[in-house]
Amino acid sequence: MIDIGTELLPAAQAEVIGLAVLRADRTVQQKVGRLVEWLPALGADCCLCTLLVGMEAEMAALSEGRRDVIALSGVRAELPGLDRPVTAVILWNGDQSHYVVIAMPDFTARQAEIMFESERRARRLMEQQLEAANSEVRFASLARTRLRLARDLHDTLVHSIIALLTQIRLTRHFLATDPARVSDGLAIAEEAAINGLARARDAIARLRMPDDLEPGSDVEEMLSDFARQTGIEVSTRIDDGARAGLQD
Structure with a gap:
């Protein structure tokens, strides 16, 4: 399983990805990188944030092994300076009994x-x-x-x-x-x-x-000029009501 200390932490520190650890009760334990700043503050329930609101059942299914991953593709976090879509993936680390959140720029959406x-x-x-x-x-x-x-x-x-x-x-x-x-x-x-x-x-x-x-006459004259210059046959029909409207 993912080892936050050795595998992904350097990439998160370099702002290539965003990385976060959530406890089994869904509270935020650690956040690394600007791409996961959309998560709540440390100690808060992750489902309080806009992107995860109402997903308590999905998080429970993930920890119980009834689903493998939660993927949020092409979402845009409302953060200053973060002007590109983000794809977030949530995994369950059974060995350490915590969730791992990985966020990366969504280049396809961009x-x-x-x-x-x-x-x-x-x-x-x-x-x-x-x-x-x-x-x-x-x-x-x-x-x-x-x-x-x-x-x-x-x-x-x-x-x-x-x-x-x-x-x-x-x-x-x-x-x-x-x-x-x-x-x-x-x-x-x-x-x-x-x-x-x-x-x-x-x-x-x-x-x-x-x-x-009288615009009606001008329209007919313009079409006649166009026909003479291009050789294309042009027919014009202006209803009496429309002609009266043009003259008004």
């Missing part, structure tokens, strides 16, 4: 924790990348919408200016040939200026307030 943490980090990274990609798509859609509105504004201004120039030239011609028609020409020029100004103001307002745009 590796599982490392793997799970790595997976969580990878998932967070993927979520961040997806969020960044979504932001880029939204920005690209907004930029494309602004560019379209800027082109509309440019076309509106150019059309209005051309119409005004044409009417001004006609009015100048009427001034020399038919002065009675000058008033009509000025009225037409004024109407063209008013209409052009209204259209320009509308385009500028839409350019400044992208939230008032």
